[in-house]
Amino acid sequence: MNNRLQTFTRGLVKENPTYVLLLGLCPTLATTTSAINGLSMGLATLFVLVLSNMAISAIARFVPDKVHIPVYIVVIATFVTVLQLLMQAYTPAIYSALGVFIPLIVVNCIVLGRAEAFANKHGILDSALDGFGVGVGFIISLTVLGMVREILGTGSVFGWKFITGDGILAFVMAPGAFLCLGYLMVLFNKYLKK
Amino acid sequence: MEYLFIIISAIFVNNIMLAQFLGTCPFIGVSNKLSTATGMSMAVCFVMTLATLVTYLLNKYLLLPFGLDFLQTIAFILVIAALVQMVEIVLKKVSPSLYQALGIYLPLITTNCAVLGVAINVVTKQFTFGGGPSHMLNLGEAVVYSFATALGYGLAMVLFAGLREHLALNDVPKDFRGVPIAFITIGILALAFMGFSGIV
Numbered sequence: 001m002n003n004r005l006q007t008f009t010r011g012l013v014k015e016n017p018t019y020v021l022l023l024g025l026c027p028t029l030a031t032t033t034s035a036i037n038g039l040s041m042g043l044a045t046l047f048v049l050v051l052s053n054m055a056i057s058a059i060a061r062f063v064p065d066k067v068h069i070p071v072y073i074v075v076i077a078t079f080v081t082v083l084q085l086l087m088q089a090y091t092p093a094i095y096s097a098l099g100v101f102i103p104l105i106v107v108n109c110i111v112l113g114r115a116e117a118f119a120n121k122h123g124i125l126d127s128a129l130d131g132f133g134v135g136v137g138f139i140i141s142l143t144v145l146g147m148v149r150e151i152l153g154t155g156s157v158f159g160w161k162f163i164t165g166d167g168i169l170a171f172v173m174a175p176g177a178f179l180c181l182g183y184l185m186v187l188f189n190k191y192l193k194k
Numbered sequence: 195m196e197y198l199f200i201i202i203s204a205i206f207v208n209n210i211m212l213a214q215f216l217g218t219c220p221f222i223g224v225s226n227k228l229s230t231a232t233g234m235s236m237a238v239c240f241v242m243t244l245a246t247l248v249t250y251l252l253n254k255y256l257l258l259p260f261g262l263d264f265l266q267t268i269a270f271i272l273v274i275a276a277l278v279q280m281v282e283i284v285l286k287k288v289s290p291s292l293y294q295a296l297g298i299y300l301p302l303i304t305t306n307c308a309v310l311g312v313a314i315n316v317v318t319k320q321f322t323f324g325g326g327p328s329h330m331l332n333l334g335e336a337v338v339y340s341f342a343t344a345l346g347y348g349l350a351m352v353l354f355a356g357l358r359e360h361l362a363l364n365d366v367p368k369d370f371r372g373v374p375i376a377f378i379t380i381g382i383l384a385l386a387f388m389g390f391s392g393i394v
Binding site: 022023024025026029030070073074077078080081084085100103104106107108109112170173174175176177178179181182183185186189190 | 376
């Protein structure tokens, strides 16, 4: 049981996908213009991560070694397509806000990375937990980055404006994403990494 | 004239790396040295142009007529993966020297989201250049756009690799070392590129 808990919590801080493993940086930078966008992107990735981890751990024994990467990519792409159709149907506003980065979950290195490093050697339940832990770690880092950028850029959190005035627009645009991520990594290195 | 707008817009104004955030992982990964950055840029140029051409035709003549456009994501990633393999095999046979130069970077490109991102953007998004009406790209425009985008990626990568080589010689505070200072440098570079906005 303790092992299971570790499988889950490892992805939160110790192997945080963004700040420690440096995986999945494109969606991290691009979709965190506001806290809510970052959170949505995190949830979308979590969905694909858990389901593809489970599917891959179930079929891994039957896949020949030579073609395992293409097979994994097709499995992941299938779940991404399911996600695209679901989001188009139920959350069209968020789908268009996140744009091309939803289909790009296919080439997000976190998903393929977990399939390679964990799911193909472990059981279905463990793989689901692992995907869930890493996904939650990803959600945390995206939401934090989104919040910092939203506060600096527009003076609001989750759309609730608490500083009057315009804010520093550059933080919502491209340069702010790189700067904020850089400084957050410094803070992470200083206080959380052992 | 239209093509000139596309080229300037794709290289400077909407730089794929510094304004659209596509292809960040390989950008951080191979920009340690100027020589690897140049090799990777050339490989991306080659594959991105070819992949956009193939996926554009696939989308127009196979997926759309049969109402299969919901399969875009799966079809495109498979085409790109197969294309990269094929380019590798052909290059090995036809031009061993080019294969030597690009060889190790080619497999990495399959999971470079810039390639898939451009292929998807070209067939789903409306573009506006030089104050003209917004429209879907035709084949010629798509090829020019993807090639120019890849050139922009190469430009950003080579510029940054040059900066990073100097960065390695400096005395950087402990917690900033490695990737954090790299991101802060890219941020400043992106700030400089923001100066191009509004040109076309």
